[in-house]
Amino acid sequence: MHDIRFIRDNPEAFDAGLKARFLAPQSAEILALDAKRREAITRQQEAEQGRNALSKQIGQAKAKGDEAEFERLRGEVDRLKAVLEEAGAEAEKLDEALNQHLAGLPNLPELGVPVGEDEDANEEVRGWGEPREFSFTPKDHSDLGEGLGMLDFDAAAKISGARFSVLKGGLARLERALAQFMLDLHTSEHGYTEVSPPYMVRDEAMFGTGQLPKFAEDLFRTTDDRWLIPTAEVPLTNLVRDAIHDEGLFPLRMTAHTPCFRAEAGSAGRDTRGLIRQHQFHKVEMVSITTPEQSADELDRMTGCAEEVLRRLELPYRVMLLSSGDMGFGAKRTYDLEVWLPSQNTYREISSCSNCGDFQARRMNARFRREGEKKPDFLHTLNGSGVAVGRAMLAVMENHQNEDGSINIPKALQPYMGGLEVLRRD
Template identity: 75%
Template structure:
């Protein structure tokens, strides 16, 4: 959500920043609504002041027995009451229209975010690890999983439809092991507090993190009007809503392992094979709430936490700075981690870490008060995958596969697998 006061102060800069999102100037329409709203509020205030003054005169006229003056003043009071009601309705109308317009606008990208239309224009920052030569033709995770007899898309589709999977035996345990390893790493070494949040939320929570109103078609809704979370970012960030937090409590770092539910409305025909793009998947999420001056460094720290997961899993990856055309709605800067998949001979996204500035905090009224200051300020919010568990699993399967179709378990996961070193059919 954007601050109309800042748009008033420098409309040209606001429109220039939105242009980097590929949008036409929005300030003329916003400022027109703002003027109409303030004019209506002004009429409302003037009518209320005048009515209050006349009400006193009405009492005096009645006390003095001047019936003519009393009736005249009563008529003026009634007229002002009508003006007051009309101006109040107008102010409410323009305020709602202004807020709806502001709510539909994405966050402004930072000045050094590269220009571009899509993922092809993202900027590579660094790489870690070298894709190893397998010495044989790489199988994808679907062939590997079905070869193990532990990945069943047909049975899942029969009960739930496309983009679902049933994991069995060793792969089900591997998924659980990955999540437990990530949580232990983030809580034990990276300073995140583990949270077990709700999986269903109200409209206000989805609005706060920017999923609503624009992306309702990408979400699943229950029959009683709640939403299934698309990521734990939603409930974790909303833990800070409608509150003023203590400066000394910052930064607040939280992590959660939850299912995620996405309709994937705009992905028809994309990644239809396997576990790359599912309606339901598991993810370990990281969220940080920090002071504005700390958010840039916190984004680098969060990205490093996600990288550590991939390093310990011995998975080659690269870090990409997203261009303006590929960033999410609420982000002002995003780094994607892309893991190497031998079957595709390509890097694919496995984590996305974003600094949202005060954009989300303003939508959910999440603030903090600096020591010695009376006026609170908005928090900066950050979120990142730490990482997507299903994608981590398929990356482990493909990068640590053997020619006989078995999977070598990375050393860091073996304690979570009861010491098992290999998954075999």
Template identity: 60%
Template sequence: MHDIRLIRENPAAFDAGLARRGLPPRSIDLIALDERRRTTIAAAQDAQTRRNDLSKQIGQAKATKDDARATALMAEVAALKARLPELEQDERTMGVELDAALAAIPNLPAHDVPEGADEDDNRLVHERGKKPSFGFPDIREHDAIGPALGMDFETGIAIAGARFTMLRGPVARLNRALGQFMLDRLVADYGYEEVAPPVLVREEALFGTGQLPKFAEDLFRTTDDRWLIPTAEVSLTNIVRERVLAEGELPLRFAALTPCFRSEAGAAGRDTRGLIRQHQFDKVEMVSIVTPDASDDEHERMTSAAEGALEALGLPYRRMLLCTGDMGFSAARTYDLEVWLPGQGRYREISSCSTCTDFQARRMNARFRAEGGKPQFVHTLNGSGLAVGRTLVAVIENYQQEDGSVAVPTVLQPYLGGLTMLERPR
């Protein structure tokens, strides 16, 4: 959410930020709407002041038996009384219109975000890990290896439809181990507070993090007007909504392992095979609430936490700085981590870590107060630490064996009772 006061103070900078996003200038229209609203507010205030003053004059006229003057003054008060509700309604209407216009505009990109139209213009930051070398020629994708280990696509589709999968037996255990491993690392090594949040939320929670109103078609809605979360970012970030925190309480760091739900409305025909793009998937999410001067360092810290999980699993990956045309709605800067999938022979996104500056905080009215100071908006950050299903895909493809079994990464073996190899049930 943008602050109209800041737009009024520096309209050129606001329009320049929109231009980097590939959007037309908006400051003139927004400021004009705000001016009309402010003029209406002033007119209502003047009318109320005039009404109060006339009421006093009516009393004075009656005291001096000046009935003609009292009658004229009462007529003017009656006219003002009729006019005030109209002015107040006009102000409310313009306020709603202005808020809706501001809410539909994405966050402005940070100064170091490269300009570009799409993922082809993203910038490589670094590439780490050694791609596996296989001693056999038939390198397979996860959807060819997985069924023998319990990746049941047919039953998932039969029960729930396309883009649903049932995990059974060995692969279900591996999926559970991955989520627990990721969450344990964040809590023990990075100081995140573990949270088990609701996966059904109210509309205002999704508005606060920027999914609504613009991306309603990407979400699942229940019949009682609740929404299934597309990411635990929604639940975790809203922990601080409508609050004024003491500066000493920050930073706050939350982590959760939850199912996530996305309609994938804009993904028709994309990744229809396998686990890459599902309507329901598990994800470990990180959220940080910090002071503005700490948000850049926190962004690096959060991204490093996600990278650490990939390194511990022995998965090769690269970090990409997203360009202005590929960033999410609420983000000011986003790093994508892309894991190497040897079956596909390419990198695929497995984590996004974003700083949203005060964009979400304004929508949630989440603030902090330094000692002796005025409340300021916090900065919010979120990141995947990691997407469990895509990590499962990466482990299966990178640790595949010629006979169809999958070696278990060393760090996951304690979560699987010492199991070192996933093999098809006998």
């Protein structure tokens, strides 16, 4: 959510930020709505003050027995009461309209974010590892999994429909091993606290992190009007909502392994085969809550934590700074980690780490109080994949495959696989 005071003081800068998001100027319309709302509030306050003053005069007139003055004053009070109710209703209506307008606008890009409409304007920041040169034609992860007898899309389709999968045997264990490895790394070496959050949340939680109202079609809703989480970012970030916290609590770092549920409404025809774009998948999420002064460094730190996962899995990757048009709705700066997929001969996203500034905190009313100060400030929120488990699994399968269809297990995962070094068909 945007700060209306910032828009009042910096309308040109606000419109420039929206322009970088390839949106039309909005400040004039927003400020006109804000002016009407403030005018209604002023009329409401003046009517309230007038009514309170007349109430004292009514008491004096009644005490004097001045019936004519008493009736005149009571009529004026009734008039002001009508003004008060009308102005209050108008102020409430305009306040709701203003909030709805602001709630539909994305965060403004941070200075230094490349301006561009899509991924073509993203900038490579760094890379790690060299893509492996195969002496044979590498297989797609779907073919590898089906060849091992451990990945079944047909069975999943009979049960649930398209964009679901069934993992069996060694691949099911590999998925579990990856999640356990990531959690252990983030908690024991990276300073994150493991959390087991709810998988269903209320409207307020989805609004707080920016999924609602704009992206409802990408979500799954339950019969009791809750939402299945699209990522653990939602429940983790909302743990600080509607409260004023002590400054000493931050930075607060949390991680969770959860299933994620996405309707993929806008991805018809994209990645329909394989594990890349599923309705249900697992992810290890990282969330940091910080003071404004800490958030820029925290984004670099979080990105480094996600990178370490890929390095230990021996997966070549690159770090991309996303353009203004390719960033998520709530982000002001985002780094994507893209892992090399031999079957596609390209890099694909496996993690996205974003600094949202105070954008989500304003929607959640999440604040902190600096030591020695009375007025609280809004927190900054960050989130990142640490990393997507399914995509990590398919990357391990493709990058560490052998000509016979078996898969070498990276050393970092072998303790979680009972010492198994190679995954073969049973």
